[in-house]
Amino acid sequence: MTAKTLYWLQCGGCGGDSMSFFNIESPNLADLFSYLDIEVLWHPSLSRKSSSAHRSLIDDLLEGRQPLDILCIEGSIIRGPGGTGMFNTFEGQPKKNLVAALAGKAGSVVAVGTCASFGGIGADGDIEATGAMFTKTKKGGFLGENFLSASGTPVINLPGCPCHGDVLCGALTALCTATKLPLNEYNVPLQWYGLLVHQGCVRNEYHEYRVEEKDFGDKGCLFFHLGCRGPISYGPCNKLLWNRRSSKTRVGVPCVGCTSPDFPQSYPFFHTRNLAGIPLELPDGVDRAHYMAYKAMAAAAAPIRLKKRETEV
Amino acid sequence: MASKRISVSMNRVEGDLEVRTEIKGGVVTDAWCSGTMFRGFERLLVGRGSYDGLVITPRVCGICSTSHLVAASGALDMITGARVPPDAIRIRNIAQIAEHIQSDIRHYVLMFAVDFTNRSYKGQALFEEAVARYEPFKGSSVVDAIRETKRVLEIIAIIGGQWPHSSFMVPGGVASIPNKSDLLQCSLLLRQYRAWYEQRILGCSIERWQEVKSSNGLDEWIEERQEHRESELGFYLRFARSAGLDKTGRGTASFLSFGSLERPEGTTVGTSGTKTLIPAGFARAGGINGFDQDKVSEHVASSWYVDYEGGRHPFSGETQPYATGKENDKYSWAKAPRYEGHSVETGPLAEMVIAGNELIADLIRKEGPSACVRELARLIRPAGLIPAMEGWITETNGGGKYYADPGNVPDGKGFGLTQASRGALGHWVKIKDRVIQHYQIITPSAWNFSPRDSGGSRGPVEEALVGTKVRDPQNPIELEHIVRSFDPCLVCTVH
Numbered sequence: 001m002t003a004k005t006l007y008w009l010q011c012g013g014c015g016g017d018s019m020s021f022f023n024i025e026s027p028n029l030a031d032l033f034s035y036l037d038i039e040v041l042w043h044p045s046l047s048r049k050s051s052s053a054h055r056s057l058i059d060d061l062l063e064g065r066q067p068l069d070i071l072c073i074e075g076s077i078i079r080g081p082g083g084t085g086m087f088n089t090f091e092g093q094p095k096k097n098l099v100a101a102l103a104g105k106a107g108s109v110v111a112v113g114t115c116a117s118f119g120g121i122g123a124d125g126d127i128e129a130t131g132a133m134f135t136k137t138k139k140g141g142f143l144g145e146n147f148l149s150a151s152g153t154p155v156i157n158l159p160g161c162p163c164h165g166d167v168l169c170g171a172l173t174a175l176c177t178a179t180k181l182p183l184n185e186y187n188v189p190l191q192w193y194g195l196l197v198h199q200g201c202v203r204n205e206y207h208e209y210r211v212e213e214k215d216f217g218d219k220g221c222l223f224f225h226l227g228c229r230g231p232i233s234y235g236p237c238n239k240l241l242w243n244r245r246s247s248k249t250r251v252g253v254p255c256v257g258c259t260s261p262d263f264p265q266s267y268p269f270f271h272t273r274n275l276a277g278i279p280l281e282l283p284d285g286v287d288r289a290h291y292m293a294y295k296a297m298a299a300a301a302a303p304i305r306l307k308k309r310e311t312e313v
Numbered sequence: 314m315a316s317k318r319i320s321v322s323m324n325r326v327e328g329d330l331e332v333r334t335e336i337k338g339g340v341v342t343d344a345w346c347s348g349t350m351f352r353g354f355e356r357l358l359v360g361r362g363s364y365d366g367l368v369i370t371p372r373v374c375g376i377c378s379t380s381h382l383v384a385a386s387g388a389l390d391m392i393t394g395a396r397v398p399p400d401a402i403r404i405r406n407i408a409q410i411a412e413h414i415q416s417d418i419r420h421y422v423l424m425f426a427v428d429f430t431n432r433s434y435k436g437q438a439l440f441e442e443a444v445a446r447y448e449p450f451k452g453s454s455v456v457d458a459i460r461e462t463k464r465v466l467e468i469i470a471i472i473g474g475q476w477p478h479s480s481f482m483v484p485g486g487v488a489s490i491p492n493k494s495d496l497l498q499c500s501l502l503l504r505q506y507r508a509w510y511e512q513r514i515l516g517c518s519i520e521r522w523q524e525v526k527s528s529n530g531l532d533e534w535i536e537e538r539q540e541h542r543e544s545e546l547g548f549y550l551r552f553a554r555s556a557g558l559d560k561t562g563r564g565t566a567s568f569l570s571f572g573s574l575e576r577p578e579g580t581t582v583g584t585s586g587t588k589t590l591i592p593a594g595f596a597r598a599g600g601i602n603g604f605d606q607d608k609v610s611e612h613v614a615s616s617w618y619v620d621y622e623g624g625r626h627p628f629s630g631e632t633q634p635y636a637t638g639k640e641n642d643k644y645s646w647a648k649a650p651r652y653e654g655h656s657v658e659t660g661p662l663a664e665m666v667i668a669g670n671e672l673i674a675d676l677i678r679k680e681g682p683s684a685c686v687r688e689l690a691r692l693i694r695p696a697g698l699i700p701a702m703e704g705w706i707t708e709t710n711g712g713g714k715y716y717a718d719p720g721n722v723p724d725g726k727g728f729g730l731t732q733a734s735r736g737a738l739g740h741w742v743k744i745k746d747r748v749i750q751h752y753q754i755i756t757p758s759a760w761n762f763s764p765r766d767s768g769g770s771r772g773p774v775e776e777a778l779v780g781t782k783v784r785d786p787q788n789p790i791e792l793e794h795i796v797r798s799f800d801p802c803l804v805c806t807v808h
Contacts, residue, residue: 010329012352016375016477022419023463023476030450030459040450048427048449050788051320078350081634087351087646088329091320095329095350121372125357126634161372162478216488217716242475243467251474251489253481256368264369268362269480312492 004036004069004176007061008043009102011095012088012122012129013075017113018045020162023243024169032169036176041066055091062101070175071106072168073099073155076115076122076129077142087127096142103132103143108175109155112168117157117188118261131157133187137261157187159235161258166240167192186261188234193259196284198223198230200238201249202313207231209302210295211309219309222254224279227270229257231283250313319786330762330801332774334792336783341792344771344778346762348647351617354808355632358752363722363744364389366752367480370740373754373808378477379412379469380733383573384740384754387729389484392744395719399577401486403705404715406574406590407499408469409731410702412476414506414695415462416734417661418514421545421692422447422458425797429552431790439552446548454545457513465506468499486716493711500706507699516544519696526671528679546692553685562684562795564777565656567597568663569760571739572604573732574701582704590701591732594667595652601667606728609739611755612649615642615764623767624651627741627753628726649763649772650755658682658773659736659760660800662690684777684798691800722747733757735800754808761799774799 008018022029033040041057042049049057060066077096078088085094103109111132114120118136122129131141132155139145148154158167171189174181181189198204203221206212212224222228230238230249237247237255249255254270257263267273273280282291305311320333329349334341354373358366366385371378383405390397429443430452446454466476472491473481481488491499507519515522517540525534531550534541541547553559572593576583583590593604610624619633635643651657662682665673676686726743736757743751763772771779774796783789 012350014372014375014378016372016378019375019477022459023466025460025463028456028460028463030456033450046423046449048430052787078352087353087634089349090329091331121354121369122352122357125353127351127353162375215716215718216483217486217490219490237475241470243463243470245467245470246474248474248479248481251472251481251491253474253479253488256480258478264365268365269368270364270483271362 003039005039005041005067006070006072007041007068007102007106008072008074009099010044011073011075011099011116012078012127013113013115015045015074016162017074017116017168018043021112021165021168024165025244032172036173038070038172038176041068058098061105064105068102068105069107070172071102071109072112073109073116073132074112076119076127076131078122078127078129079142080126080128083128099132099142103147103149103155106149107151108153109149110168110171110175111155111157113163114159114161114258114263117159117186118263120161120263124266133157134261137186154183154187156181156183156189159188159193159259159261159263161263164192164236164240164242167236192236193234195234195236195239196231197233197235197237197249197255197259198283201230201247203249205311206306206313208298209306210299211302211306216252218252219311219313222249222252223272224274225272226254227268227272228254229260230255232281233257233260235259317786319789330796332778332792332796334778334789336786339782339784341778341781341783344775345644346647346764346772346774347645348762351634351646352808353632353634355752355754358749361749363747363749364483365749366740366742367483370754371478371480373756374802375477376416376802377412377733377735377738379408379473379479380731380738381740382480382482383409383731384729384738386482386484387731388727388740388742389722389729390719391727391729392725392742393484393719393722395485396717397486398714398717399579400709400713401715402575402577403580403709404472404487404489404491405482407702407705407709408473408481409574410698411465411468413734414510414698414702415465417691417694418458418510419462420800421549421688422454424800425688426454426549428790428793428797429556431788433785433788433790434556437555439548439555442548443552454513461506461509465502468502471495471498483716484722485719486714488716490715491709491711496706496709496711500703503699503702503706507703510695510699514545514692515696516540516542516547519699522693522696527675528672531672531676549688549692553688556794558685558688558794558798559680559683561781561791562687562777562798563682564658564773566682567595567655567657568666569595569652569657569659569737570604570664570667571606571730571732571737573730580705580708582701582708591664592668593730595657596663596666597655597657601669606730606739608653609755610651610654611753612651612766614649614767616645616648617643618648624654627728627739627755628743628751630741630753632753645764647759647762647764649766650760651766654768656763656766656770656772656776657760658799659757660687660691661694661736662687663736664694664732665690684795687798726751735802736760756802756808758799758802762801
């Protein structure tokens with residue numbers, strides 16, 4: 001079997017998805033590429049090629065002399081101003097042109113992070129940022145809703161700001177072993193995004209009994225007042241954990257919903273919009289009347305140890 | 314004599330940077346640095362909730378997101394008049410140092426030293442060893458650095474939830490409540506990182522290294538033991554000197570630090586009587602002066618923004634993109650920040666010059682600033698920061714107060730200044746009716762990679778490139794060393 005080739009294209013992003021990917025362990029980055037027999041043709045933070053050698057690599061890719069198995073896109077596709085793409089150029093030309101050209105050659109395309117998947121930061125701004133096949137929740141994005149890579153698959157979206165390194169590691173492994181990844185309506189693999197951020201949070205017991213915090217710095221749940229989106233957002237943060245150690249919600253930082261197609265939300269962070277004291281947005285799929293009854297009973301049943309914040313998180 | 318223009322698109326930088334130079338007779342006669350991306354953060358923050366900078370601004374940069382969080386929470390501390398508890402200051406400092414000490418090593422091994430494997434060094438004495446150490450994905454130092462640097466970031470996850478992109482610092486302190494066992498875990502992780510840093514990067518204990526206080530002392534240190542010569546630091550010095558990096562990339566020779574790592578009340582870390590561990594200051598022509606944020610301004614004469622006269626302080630700054638313009642007149646999405654009108658360098662070297670580090674002062678007195686001493690400063694910075702971090706972890710109570718409610722955010726303005734891994738970072742914020750009315754950010758790489766200002770003065774990197782001899786314009790490795798010695802972070806620059 002010949003090595004799979006990978007090209008990493010950085011667009012309108014912060015480099016955070018790369019940084020997150022560098023954090024993987026067991027295997028670490030260098031071992032992962034070796035085990036999967038991936039030849040990294042280019043990664044902007046790691047490659048040695050001079051700019052002229054990089055230019056010829058791109059020419060070879062576009063003219064088919066160099067096969068491209070996997071294209072990873074990090075960052076949004078910047079279309080502004082006025083659709084020209086001149087807010088983000090590569091050697092004087094809009095970088096979006098390069099995205100389209102390389103995507104047309106790649107066996108598989110992976111959108112790494114929320115910006116590449118859905119536009120993310122800047123999707124509402126002057127830069128007219130978009131994801132590869134979605135703009136926020138709307139299908140289409142930059143490549144169009146009917147885009148299929150050479151292997152006949154749409155862009156695989158791996159959202160998160162940043163994307164969890166283990167998720168990318170898993171997706172690359174699936175691609176290299178021809179393992180099929182079931183996707184949801186946003187082309188996101190259910191394997192990692194079929195569970196809520198809330199699941200596995202160490203504050204779950206406080207949540208259960210509606211022991212809620214109104215301010216930072218204590219052990220209770222952050223959902224009712226502090227804007228936590230854990231029960232609404234899909235992602236593996238509290239299963240895989242970050243840097244193998246913890247997660248934002250575990251340490252008392254409300255989930256900001258960074259895996260959601262509409263991240264960043266249009267209303268203020270750290271504040272829960274509510275209706276008669278109950279969050280406006282309820283845990284996914286929950287009926288309002290039942291939820292209100294359940295929460296009233298839960299609060300009444302709350303044990304003293306939770307009310308007194310004695311149970312550790 | 315025929316002149317030749319060459320363009321270098323930089324890889325191994327965070328973001329998009331293109332450098333153009335004009336070369337006559339093999340010498341760079343002029344240079345232009347272009348940030349080639351605009352993301353519009355300052356504009357998209359306006360109109361958002363007063364705390365939203367805590368979530369949005371870390372996303373300016375995937376590599377120094379913790380420092381952006383320090384600046385964003387610092388600005389809100391000022392506006393709310395928050396009284397941040399001493400242990401919260403310690404937790405903020407611990408996280409920021411963890412970010413620095415991984416970044417410094419990753420930059421050297423993964424970004425800077427890779428250039429030592431460039432084909433132009435083939436045949437030279439240290440080339441084979443450089444390849445064995447720094448070849449992408451395979452070199453022994455590369456594999457080591459990838460493995461070890463990510464471990465120290467676990468500290469930020471323990472006290473802040475994740476790295477990169479947490480939002481755990483809030484006005485009034487931190488949202489997290491690390492207990493004593495969390496802090497013990499942090500101290501074990503740091504202990505492990507110190508051991509690796511001493512063994513692999515320095516080749517000696519931090520204490521032994523700190524005895525090196527002059528260029529003679531440095532030469533003696535290299536000769537003293539084989540471990541010193543073969544450490545990353547020893548190899549770096551031998552290679553950099555043989556490649557002449559100590560004679561290239563001087564720059565503007567003026568230095569700026571915003572100061573950072575506030576010393577909490579009652580700490581024994583740092584010098585008593587000082588406000589911050591890393592002092593603020595401005596150094597130029599041998600003198601070190603105090604720093605005053607009123608003297609900061611940004612110019613847009615060469616930047617793709619709607620023109621205004623001269624420079625503006627960030628509280629009156631504006632960001633109105635204007636993508637067209639005359640060729641060579643406007644050429645970057647980075648603005649041109651100036652201090653008292655001067656083009657200034659920032660970063661670890663600037664911090665050490667301003668702090669009066671004896672070794673760095675002696676090297677600069679003898680050799681002047683150079684690419685070599687600039688990268689040296691980065692490689693040895695953890696030797697100063699690790700003991701401070703150990704001190705703050707030990708001092709943190711683990712059951713104490715991490716947060717003091719600052720109340721509602723009143724109308725007002727404030728700034729948060731710090732030293733990110735690459736240098737001076739500031740957020741200038743105005744709030745009205747609990748909504749962000751104004752947000753201006755100046756990043757370290759905006760200082761270093763700035764284009765020309767309204768007076769036509771070059772930015773520090775542009776200045777550092779002029780006069781450099783280039784042997785092979787097809788492979789301008791000399792220029793790459795200089796550019797990379799400033800550790801470019803262009804995603805920050807073109808926020």
